[in-house]
Amino acid sequence: MAGPVETAQSSGAVLKTLDIRAVRFDGGLWARRQEVNREAALPHGLRMLETAGNLDNLRIAAGRKTGRFRGRPFMDSDVYKWLEAAAFEIARAPSDQLRASSETLIELVAAAQGDDGYLNSYYTIAEPGRRWTDLAHGHELYCAGHLIQAALAYRRATGDDRLLAIARRFVDCIHAVFGPGRRATTDGHAEIEMALVELYRETGERRHLDLAAFFLDQRGHGRIGQNRYDSPAAFQDRVPVREATTVEGHAVRALYLTTGAADLYLETGETLLLETLTRQWQDMVESKLYVTGGVGARHLAESFGQSYELPSDLAYGETCGGIASIMWSWRMLLATGHARYADLIERTLYNAVLAGVSLNGEQYFYVNPLASNGEAEHLHRGGCRRKAWHFVACCPPNVMRLLASLGHYVGTGDASGLQIHQYAAAHVVAPDVALRMETAYPWDGRVRLTLEETSAGPWTLALRVPGWCTGASVRVNGRETADSATPSGYLRLERAWARGDVVELDLPMPARCVVAHPWIESTRGCVAIERGPLVYCLEQADHPGTRIADLEIDAAAPLQSAWDPDTLHGVTVIRASGWEVDTSAWRHRLYRPLGSAPPAPRRPVTLHAIPYHAWANRESGAMRVWIPRAEN
């Protein structure tokens, strides 16, 4: 992920990232999720890399084993993403076990590297002599990008630069093949761009930044897409990067590309790039975004749909798409300092992405529908069961590296002040400042920040007021302040702070019903329930004996929120008034004349909503986010 983005010398950034170890979650949802990620998900992932053949592929490439390549051409990238996740975990807290496993993998990767630096087990084993011949589908540069990111994370976490040396040798090999006067093309799947920018940040070597820019410039000439499924649009190859106005095609590729372009902007400050990225981001949030923050409506080609094409049950919403969206928005936040990007990160994180992994950390959704009829995964319709791994296993290790590096998204800061973008029980240690953040967020909107260290002079503490929040208030040392959120979405508290100062932020989070744009077909006549940053859903497990599809909500009645420590590791549940409609009159028919039957009988029921991210952790069953409104 180029995890946090190190932006020390950035000319386009208005915010400065904190050190990789600056934020430590301290109890609460994220601490628990990180612990599960470390204790369960990472060991599980390592086993899966063995089972699925990723490690054997490297062993065969290293000449240590015989056999055939297994899986898809990009299998190496799963190993790199696991290594990156492990690195972030090692940075979070030392682990002999993670260190040992990582060193074993790094040694294996080293052995699989060719004498000339080339490194890709698929082409080495399965298509020797054909490297760089199928850039559109081969994923060689994509894998290289993940190698670079893992190497940077591992070096930052451990000081050990063996993996970085491997990556740099491969990058030298790539420089020898691609660039001005050499081959002018790029990978079908963006990723190398953001990795090269981050390598530039680490090494200061300008040629890496230039190569990233070169690869970005290869897009938009219609040379990558070839057939009906692989159109230029699918490959973000329809228009040049600086002329793009929409997000289109394969959602993950599209947003990895915008992430790379945003990284380039952060280093160059090129206004045109930021303008086009802003336009694309607006296009996404104005017409192609699920309420969960999920992106990529279509199963076919894993792509963005047209504007307002956002089916619920047929949603694709690949977990990696949500992660890509977070990576992009993070860079837009650094570039602009505007809270709307942190808002989308929050929405996407708590809903689209967090739903991708089970509470026990060992099961993953690739597809994240917003409604399920409770049937097992059917060809091209999201099911209601996560899987231990996937044939294309991009999502599980992507979730792992995101969760392990989540602290990076909490704040930014420099001598002028500290900006808090995400709220969670945590310690934050910035240059000259340390503070403790106490909160039960996302279950409670009250956040208490206590300064444990501070520099002498005045500085500004900026606190994001989430877009979902109305009536935010803040007290400093017990006194209500007159400060209110600025147009950029932050409360800015400029003070000469003292150790022990206490800031109490109150973000009221009553449960609310939301409605969707009338041009979205799947949400017509429906509401979704939200509370704070969380999107809720109805799940079959809470409605025994009732079909989820037969439930309607009385959207005018009040919603009741209650903390339930015994459900789903502890969640705030929401109860709503509604009805169960007797649809038995519809048996054996799909259509009938209006008014040809009396109104369907209905009985009052209480709807039980749980956070969307926690669904599918109990017995299989139906689920829906968008709930039809009863006609009163």
Added chain:
Amino acid sequence: MAGPVETAQSSGAVLKTLDIRAVRFDGGLWARRQEVNREAALPHGLRMLETAGNLDNLRIAAGRKTGRFRGRPFMDSDVYKWLEAAAFEIARAPSDQLRASSETLIELVAAAQGDDGYLNSYYTIAEPGRRWTDLAHGHELYCAGHLIQAALAYRRATGDDRLLAIARRFVDCIHAVFGPGRRATTDGHAEIEMALVELYRETGERRHLDLAAFFLDQRGHGRIGQNRYDSPAAFQDRVPVREATTVEGHAVRALYLTTGAADLYLETGETLLLETLTRQWQDMVESKLYVTGGVGARHLAESFGQSYELPSDLAYGETCGGIASIMWSWRMLLATGHARYADLIERTLYNAVLAGVSLNGEQYFYVNPLASNGEAEHLHRGGCRRKAWHFVACCPPNVMRLLASLGHYVGTGDASGLQIHQYAAAHVVAPDVALRMETAYPWDGRVRLTLEETSAGPWTLALRVPGWCTGASVRVNGRETADSATPSGYLRLERAWARGDVVELDLPMPARCVVAHPWIESTRGCVAIERGPLVYCLEQADHPGTRIADLEIDAAAPLQSAWDPDTLHGVTVIRASGWEVDTSAWRHRLYRPLGSAPPAPRRPVTLHAIPYHAWANRESGAMRVWIPRAEN
């Protein structure tokens, strides 16, 4: 289509088909469509077969030309379907031109046939030596089926059995490869089954019926589907034909298979087959059918969705799927005599299929969405423009052969009586009976039948009362009768008829609003307008300056129907009361809290609905069948 099915010796049929020339449309919608089909579509199709390479493929296979195979492996089938359409046209009315063109094609097909009878230009040119090696995707038996059907139609139309001789030589070749003790597998795309049954009907050779049964028995052993896209379900290979309870997988293949199975039932009377087919048909109409009669919800794998998965804008609804549904329902009608099958034929014919071809006969939809935003065809979303031809061109010649043979679906009969299933201005000549049907159907529900010839003894005239109709009445020689529709859906008039007797059937067809099953996501809160057998839609061309997506209907207000001779070659248009909603408050956002904005302003407007089948014949623009209901 094995066009009408000749059922003389059938043991499973309760109705008997009429001769290929028994029904002649006489003015009205179908006569006009047949004329366009003959005068414009067939010549256009012949040009396209030349342009697309179908004929060149045969020339190369015949050794008359050099070059590479063009198009998909099933290109020959388009030629055969064109020949079948031409044959039906020749039967309808002699044509030197069609006869000459047909003979040229037949001579070419003969030249492309191998010495051993094998005939497939793709395998002959592109994969010599690999015939029958990829049954799942190769379409060899599929093409053979279309050859057989064309040959039978041509022989019945002209008495010329040259094409039939070619087909029979190929069938001999197939018998030598497949069957008990030989290869036990079948084609990925059903079609050969119905063709072999029809060949049995024509020749009386039992081995053809047995081979059809053998091919049907190959299904359901999970041997055809191989990967995620090609699952056994996609190939109707998940359960044996006699155990199927649902329609699933590739819609056209699924319904070609049920058509073949129904043909087998018609010959064998095997109860179990009819039971399973009835169950599957019910599954289709109860949970997987568009209101237009269209089938196959999914673009991906062109397949049926799950129950109630019927998106409007993302509908696939392949034109061939509608044709397949008609072929199947026709056989179910012959097997049972129940009007529900004729009802579905009518609905599918006037809406799902007729929308597939432009008024001028030279443009075709492959995908038939029920809503379009008016943009050009986008990757995997139906557009708003028909095309002259398609890379996979199954639909255009399928429409041609259906329209040319449409008379077959009008009636059935034997010595006991005559059954009228479809109403149109036409002459019907059955054994011992001739009648003239005068009507402006589908624009007017009054049908006047005048007996021009009749046998002496009593017989029964059965008239279908469409499922959409309430208040049907009938007068015989001016006197109201007490006869009412039987449970099978027919008014049965048993009389000793005399020449000149007049039966006046009145099927009231006020415009009506229909609603859809509440479990269908795309239709929630909407109504569709229907009148008689026609489904209506709103089209941009009738609503200048207004976004179709912003229109709502007042479903409680009366609908006004009016014949408009100047619109779309003459249609009954329907006007409804409604509103144009000002959605400008939604600019720049997709979701917002309920009640956070005042109700959207709206202004009263008149909605203009046209028959769905006639959309996309004017300037490009948005269209929708399902119209949101205004909240009053």
